[in-house]
Amino acid sequence: MSVLVTGGAGYIGSHMVLNLLDAGEEVVVLDALITGFQWLVDSRARFVAGNVADTELVARLIAEHDVRSVIHFAGSVVVPESVGNPLKYYANNTAATRTLIEACVAGGVEHFIFSSTAAVYGLVGGLEPVGEDVPLAPISPYGRSKLMSEWMLADVAAAHPLKFGVLRYFNVAGADPQLRSGQATAEATHLIKVAVQTALGLRPSMSVFGTDYPTPDGTCVRDYIHVSDLAAAHGVVLAHLRAGGESVTLNCGYGRGFSVDDVIAEVKAVTGVDFPVTRGDRRAGDPASIVAGAERIRAMGWVPAHDHLDEIVAAAHAWEQKLMVRNDIDRSR
Numbered sequence: 001m002s003v004l005v006t007g008g009a010g011y012i013g014s015h016m017v018l019n020l021l022d023a024g025e026e027v028v029v030l031d032a033l034i035t036g037f038q039w040l041v042d043s044r045a046r047f048v049a050g051n052v053a054d055t056e057l058v059a060r061l062i063a064e065h066d067v068r069s070v071i072h073f074a075g076s077v078v079v080p081e082s083v084g085n086p087l088k089y090y091a092n093n094t095a096a097t098r099t100l101i102e103a104c105v106a107g108g109v110e111h112f113i114f115s116s117t118a119a120v121y122g123l124v125g126g127l128e129p130v131g132e133d134v135p136l137a138p139i140s141p142y143g144r145s146k147l148m149s150e151w152m153l154a155d156v157a158a159a160h161p162l163k164f165g166v167l168r169y170f171n172v173a174g175a176d177p178q179l180r181s182g183q184a185t186a187e188a189t190h191l192i193k194v195a196v197q198t199a200l201g202l203r204p205s206m207s208v209f210g211t212d213y214p215t216p217d218g219t220c221v222r223d224y225i226h227v228s229d230l231a232a233a234h235g236v237v238l239a240h241l242r243a244g245g246e247s248v249t250l251n252c253g254y255g256r257g258f259s260v261d262d263v264i265a266e267v268k269a270v271t272g273v274d275f276p277v278t279r280g281d282r283r284a285g286d287p288a289s290i291v292a293g294a295e296r297i298r299a300m301g302w303v304p305a306h307d308h309l310d311e312i313v314a315a316a317h318a319w320e321q322k323l324m325v326r327n328d329i330d331r332s333r
């Protein structure tokens with residue numbers, strides 16, 4: 001019996017693969033390697049290069065590896081890109097997911113865990129944590145493409161013997177504590193990665209996008225969650241579904257926020273580098289604050305092990321240093 005992880009060569013997917021393997025599971029990874037890297041996939045997993053919308057391939061993998069559970073990470077994740085190229089997002093996040101779900105239903109898959117996003121909430125406003133049951137109002141094609149897949153799953157689960165877990169991720173950061181994986185995308189725009197790269201001299205400076213938000217220090221507030229804790233949350237949901245539990249939709253965050261200025265101060269403290277920071281205009285589409293109401297996932301038995309901003313930053317920093325060594329070796333070849 002195996003777990004199929006789509007997008008298992010990506011940032012979050014590769015940490016999921018580590019979590020499953022460390023728990024003794026058999027794992028099959030399906031990844032088209034468009035944004036993923038095969039070297040991030042632990043060698044204990046079986047790796048297959050391919051697309052989740054390749055129905056024949058997926059059907060074969062389900063049958064050959066006795067797949068009962070699918071964890072679906074594969075997709076496109078860049079919010080501004082989704083505004084310029086919405087059809088790419090509806091193809092990769094909505095249409096491909098539909099085809100994958102169809103193959104799963106046909107193959108008798110019992111559990112389907114889906115990577116969703118806090119982007120389904122849109123501009124919820126206020127500084128209070130947002131619970132799963134607020135009205136959903138995504139403002140980007142990215143958020144809408146994910147929400148359409150959430151709805152599809154709910155409809156399919158009502159009609160077929162498939163149970164789902166929808167996990168809405170907040171701001172994922174950090175790296176595997178053993179540095180077996182981390183965020184490897186070269187042009188990543190995420191705050192902690194950008195700040196760590198600036199501390200390491202890979203960027204000359206960085207900018208704070210907006211200082212006039214209605215937050216305590218005027219910069220945006222986010223709920224940063226360590227990627228290994230996020231992977232562990234999927235493990236909790238998988239165990240719940242395997243035990244016969246009902247389908248669930250869950251926020252994945254810690255339920256507390258840090259501002260952009262908080263994060264930059266932490267990166268300076270952890271790295272010991274006082275790197276240059278400019279204070280710029282707002283970035284289009286950024287909500288002032290988005291913090292997870294996280295009671296539901298905690299009530300299911302999820303106990304985070306890395307809920308410390310300094311630990312998240314230190315892991316991101318250590319990983320970035322590892323990447324620099326790796327890139328130097330690649331360049332010298």
Ligand code: UFG
Pocket residue numbers: 077079117118119142170171172189190191192194206207208209210220221222260283286290
């Ligand atoms: N920021 C800066 N400077 C930078 C980079 C980011 O000030 O160089 C700020 C952003 O403006 C934002 C905060 O840091 O206020 C966090 O930005 P990120 O780009 O790290 O993350 P986002 O909150 O924009 O995006 C995350 C996920 C998306 C998801 C979204 C939902 O990465 O996948 O939350 O709100 F859709």
